[in-house]
Amino acid sequence: MTIHASRISRRRTAASAVLALAALVGGAAPTALAAPSTPVAPSAPAAPSAATAPDIPVANVKAHLTQFQSIASANGGNRAHGRPGYRASVDYLKAKLDAAGYTTTVQQFTTNGSVGYNLIADWPGGDADQVLMAGAHLDSVSSGPGINDNGSGSAAVLEAALAVSRAGYQPDKHLRFAWWGAEELGLVGSRYYVGNLSATERSKISGYLNFDMIGSPNPGYFVYDDDPVIEKTFKDYFAGIGVPTEIETEADGRSDHTSFKNAGIPVGGLFTGAGRTKTSAQAQKWGGTAGQAFDRCYHSSCDTTSNINDTALDRNSDALAHAVWALSSGGTTEPPTGDTYENTNDVAIPDNGGAVSSSLSITGRTGNAPSNLQVGVDIVHTWRGDLVVDLIAPDGSAYRLKNASGSDSADNVRETYTVDASSETANGTWQLRVQDTARYDTGYINSFKLTF
Ligand code: DPN
Ligand code: ZN
Ligand code: CA
Numbered sequence: 001m002t003i004h005a006s007r008i009s010r011r012r013t014a015a016s017a018v019l020a021l022a023a024l025v026g027g028a029a030p031t032a033l034a035a036p037s038t039p040v041a042p043s044a045p046a047a048p049s050a051a052t053a054p055d056i057p058v059a060n061v062k063a064h065l066t067q068f069q070s071i072a073s074a075n076g077g078n079r080a081h082g083r084p085g086y087r088a089s090v091d092y093l094k095a096k097l098d099a100a101g102y103t104t105t106v107q108q109f110t111t112n113g114s115v116g117y118n119l120i121a122d123w124p125g126g127d128a129d130q131v132l133m134a135g136a137h138l139d140s141v142s143s144g145p146g147i148n149d150n151g152s153g154s155a156a157v158l159e160a161a162l163a164v165s166r167a168g169y170q171p172d173k174h175l176r177f178a179w180w181g182a183e184e185l186g187l188v189g190s191r192y193y194v195g196n197l198s199a200t201e202r203s204k205i206s207g208y209l210n211f212d213m214i215g216s217p218n219p220g221y222f223v224y225d226d227d228p229v230i231e232k233t234f235k236d237y238f239a240g241i242g243v244p245t246e247i248e249t250e251a252d253g254r255s256d257h258t259s260f261k262n263a264g265i266p267v268g269g270l271f272t273g274a275g276r277t278k279t280s281a282q283a284q285k286w287g288g289t290a291g292q293a294f295d296r297c298y299h300s301s302c303d304t305t306s307n308i309n310d311t312a313l314d315r316n317s318d319a320l321a322h323a324v325w326a327l328s329s330g331g332t333t334e335p336p337t338g339d340t341y342e343n344t345n346d347v348a349i350p351d352n353g354g355a356v357s358s359s360l361s362i363t364g365r366t367g368n369a370p371s372n373l374q375v376g377v378d379i380v381h382t383w384r385g386d387l388v389v390d391l392i393a394p395d396g397s398a399y400r401l402k403n404a405s406g407s408d409s410a411d412n413v414r415e416t417y418t419v420d421a422s423s424e425t426a427n428g429t430w431q432l433r434v435q436d437t438a439r440y441d442t443g444y445i446n447s448f449k450l451t452f
Contacts (some may be wrong), residue, residue, distance in 0.1 A: 002162065003326060005239055006322065012022075012255040016077060017301055019408065020393075022257035027075035027126035027375075029155045029221060033271055039210060047255065048105055051169065051171070051312065051325050051326075051329040053163070053318070053321040053322045053324065053326070054163050054166070054167055054321065054324065055318060055321075055322045055445055056156070056159050056160060056163055056185045056206075056314075056317040056318050056320070057159075058069065058310055058314035058317060060159050060162075061096070061152075061155045061156050061159045061304075061313055061314075061317050062155075062308070062310070062313070064092075064154070064158055064159065064303050064393070065147050065151050065152070065155050065215075065307060066307065067092055067309065067319060067327040068089060068092075068145065068146070068151040068154070068155070069145055069151075069304060069305045070146060071085050071088045071089055071160070072085050072140065072144075072145030072146070073084050073145070074088075074201050075146060077144065078140050078141070078142050078144060078145060078146065078162070078331075079139060079145060079146055079151075079186070079200060079409065080115075080142040080146075081111070081112065081114065081116050081139045081181055081184065081185055081188075081401060082112060082114030082115070082116070085137070085140070085143065085145075085299040086116075086117070086139055086181065087117065088111065088198070089138050089139075089154075090106065090117050090138065090181075090271055091177070092153070092188035093119055093138070093158055093179055094106065096158060096226065097119075097121045097158070097162075097177075100161070100162050100165035100166075101123075101124070101165050102121040102122060102123060102154060102161065102165070102177075102344050102348070102380065103117075103121070103122045103123075103124060103330055103383025103407055104119065104120065104121045104122075105119060105120040105122075106118070106119055106120075107119075107189075107193060107196075108190070109136050109181070109182075109189065110186065111182050111188045111193040112182070112185055113310045116139075116181035116182040116188060116189055116192075116369050117176065117181045117189075117321070117427070118178060118181050118189045118190070118192065118193050119138070119179040120176065120177075120178050120193070121161060121176070121177045121178070122174070122175070122176050122206075123164055123165070123169075123171075123174070123175040123176070124173060125170055125171075125174070126170070126171050126172060126173045126174035127172060127173055127174055127228040128204065128206065129195070130172070130173040130174065130206045130335055131173065131174045131176055131177075131205045131206060131228065131446065132171070132173045132174070132175055132176070132205075132206055132207050132209075132325055132327050132359050133176045133177070133178060133205055133207065133208045133209065133210075133260075134157050134160065134175075134176075134177055134178075134209040134210075134211070134320065134322065134323075134327045135157060135177065135178035135179065135180060135190070135208065135209070135211070135256060136153030136154045136157045136178075136179055136180070136182040136210070136211045136256075137150045137153070137154070137179070137181075137183030137189070137190070137212060137234070137256055138150070138151055138154045138179040138180060138181065138374070139180075139181055139182055139183055139184055139185075139186070139189075140184070140303070140353065141184050141299045141438075143299060143300055143301055143389050144297070144301040144303040144304070144320050145303060145304055145337075145410070146303055147215075147304050147307055147308060148215050148216055148217070148295055148298075148303050148307050148308055149212070149213050149274070149298060149299065149302050149303055150183070150205065150211075150212050152211075152213060152214045152308065152313055152316075153210075153212050154179055155212030156211055156214060156313070156316060156317040156320050157177055157178075157179070157211055157320065158177075158179075159160065159317060159321075159449060160317070160320050160321045160324050161175075161177045161179070161188070162254065163321055164192040165301060166325070169325070169330035169403060171325075171329050172328060173206065173328040173329075175324065175328055178190075178193070180193070180256050182211075184257065185399055187255070187256055187258055187386075189260050190256035190259035190260070193258045194259045194260060194261070194262075194263050194265075197263075199449070202263050202264075202265065205265050205326060206298070207227065207259040207267070207268070208231055208244050208257060208265050208266070208267045208268075208347060209230065209257075209264045209267070209268055209269055209320070209323055209324070210224070210256055210257035210260075210267065210268070210269035210270075211269060211270055211297065211316070211320055211328075212251075212255040212257055212269070212270050212271060212316070213272055213274055213298075213330050214257070214270050214271065214312065214313060214316035214320075215272060215308040215309055215310075215312050215313035215424070216272035216273045216274070216294045216295040216309060216312060217295060217296070217297070217309050217413055218273070218278055218288040218289050218292055218293065218294050218296070218309070219272040219286065219294060219295075219301065219309045219311075220246065220271075220278060220282055220294055221238060221243055221244065221245045221246065221270075221312075221315070221316075222245065222246055222247070222248035222250075222251075222271040222272065223235055223245045223246075223247060223248060223268070223269075223270060223272070224237070224247075224248045224251050224257065224267065224268050224269040224271070224275065225247040225248060225249070226257065226266070226267045226268050226269075226395050227260060227265070227266035227267055227268050229327075230266060230268030230323065231268050233268075233322070233323045233326050233327060234268060234270060234319055234323055237316070237318075237319045237322045237323070238319060239317065241318075241361075243285070243315060244285045244288075246282075248269075248271050248275065250271070250273075250276065251269065251271055255269070257269050268323075268391065269317050270308070271310045272295075272316065273294020273295060274293075274294060274298045275293050275294075275295065275298045276293060276294060276296055277291060277293055277294075278290055278291070278292060278293070281382045287379075295307065297405055298337070301304050304446070316409065325328075325345055325419070338370070338374075338451045338452050339451065339452050340376075340449055340452075341360045341362060341377070341449065341450050341451075341452075342360075342447060342448070342449040342450075343358050343359065343360050343447065343448045343449075344446070344447045345358065346444045346445065346446060347433050347434075347444055347445040348442075348444045349379070349381070349387070349410070349435075349436045349442065349443055349444055349445065350390070350436065350442075351436055351439060351440065351441070351442045352386075352436055352437065352438055352439045353435075353436060354435070355398070355433050355434065355435040356433070356434055356435075356445070357392070357431040357433045357434065357443045357445075357449040358431065358434075358447075359427050359429050359430065359431045359448075360429070360430045360431075360434045360450055361428075361450065362394075362426055362427050362428060362429075362430060362452075363427055364427070365452060367422070367424035367425075367426060368422050368423065368425055368426060369393075369425070369426045369452060370421065370422060370425045370426060370452055371421070371422040371423035372418050372419075372420070373415050373418070373419045373421040373448060373450065373451070373452065374417075374418060374449075374450070374451035375376065375391050375401060375417040375418075375419055375432070375448075375449070376415075376416050376447070376448070376449030376450070376451070377402075377413050377415050377416070377417065377432060377448065377449075378412075378413070378414050378445075378446040378447040378448075378449075379412060379413040379414075379434060379443060379444070379445050379446060380411075380413055380438075380443045380446050381411065381441060381443025381444075382411055382441040382442065383408075383409055383411075383438070383440070383441030384408055384410055384411065384412060384413050384442060385404060385406050385408030385409060385410075385438075386403065386434070386436045386437055386438040386441055387403060387413060387433070387434055387436055387443075388400075388402065388403060388404050388432060388435045388437055389401040389402040389413065389432065389433070389434050389436070390432075390433045390434075391419055391421075391431070391432060391433075392406060392429065392431040392432075392433050393421060393428075393430060394424065394425060394427070394429055394430060395424065395425070395428070397424065398433070399419045401417045401419075402415075402417075402452065403413075404438070406438065413441075426452060428452060433447060
């Protein structure tokens with residue numbers, strides 16, 4: 001069937017691109033009931049894949065907590081703003097980051113009559129106009145060593161940064177990690193940092209991820225309810241490991257993401273609970289003790305290395321790394337500019353039958369199609385491995401987008417392929433040709449898009 005293509009303006013937002021990416025990373029493929037019967041040669045073109053974060057070894061995170069504990073013990077029992085244990089904590093992190101290849105900056109400010117410090121670590125490379133930040137406050141209250149609040153977030157952010165270095169990860173975005181001073185005195189360090197950025201520098205920060213208390217001994221799994229893309233990235237991660245989450249309602253205004261949020265920067269984060277009491281419903285789904293605080297040692301001297309739930313620390317550290325990778329890579333680069341034509345008429349694909357197609361009649365363009373013609377394919381199907389998909393140019397030449405692959409049992413083909421179509425005239429009828437090559441599973445072409 002040929003229809004006259006409606007010309008629509010294409011403005012894919014970075015947000016929708018990230019959402020698509022998150023879905024790609026987090027979506028587990030449901031298993032179909034019947035196996036396809038026709039064996040087919042393995043496919044040639046590889047589907048675009050997002051960079052995957054490594055597992056963060058919780059033992060490494062805990063080793064940093066042991067160091068924070070020793071620092072506190074050697075410095076009057078705390079790591080509070082204005083006390084020697086704070087500066088020693090900064091020095092510990094800075095040495096690790098410098099050795100791993102980071103460009104570090106210690107930013108000084110004064111509050112409450114003493115000097116405070118933020119530590120900023122930039123990973124060289126990535127798009128300087130798109131900066132993804134992850135941070136944690138490094139100061140404790142003066143009444144204790146602050147191992148859960150917030151050695152936990154500080155150690156996990158450090159370990160994610162070190163994992164970036166170990167992996168030699170080259171993200172599309174620029175990565176910046178930060179540890180804030182004087183959070184416990186009213187988000188002082190992070191407010192100072194954001195307040196000192198120029199409007200241009202602020203506008204380049206595409207997101208800030210906050211980690212404050214992520215190893216609570218009687219843990220809950222709370223995700224901040226701020227930027228929807230960041231929130232979804234975390235939620236999808238936890239869903240993928242089978243851990244239920246709740247929206248964090250306690251965090252608003254209470255940790256360093258607020259300084260970024262107030263400047264209009266998209267924020268998100270994780271939290272395992274502070275002084276509030278775990279309900280019986282929460283204990284049912286997460287384990288632990290109902291009627292007891294998430295962290296009974298919140299802001300007290302018993303917030304030591306004994307005040308940590310290893311499982312919570314492990315899961316949250318992995319979720320942190322997952323978000324850093326997912327939100328800094330793939331699909332978040334500038335969308336192709338150009339004119340988009342789309343056919344949204346559904347075309348049924350007969351089971352193990354003949355090829356069908358969806359068409360776009362292109363008129364009014366001059367010359368040839370581009371070398372990076374974007375082919376948007378949306379096929380709903382219960383076993384996509386059955387499908388062979390081609391783009392057919394107006395003169396009949398075929399460009400293979402996807403081969404059949406019997407073992408690929410995932411649902412649907414939702415992909416944007418790039419085709420070098422520079423030898424084809426732009427005007428004429430283009431077709432998306434789809435054939436189902438194996439029995440049982442079926443579907444339909446949902447939409448076919450071309451962006452010139
Ligand atoms: N930032 C901590 C505090 O204000 O003491 C704890 C906290 C973190 C509270 C996240 C709420 C949300
Ligand atoms: Zn605190
Ligand atoms: Ca089939």
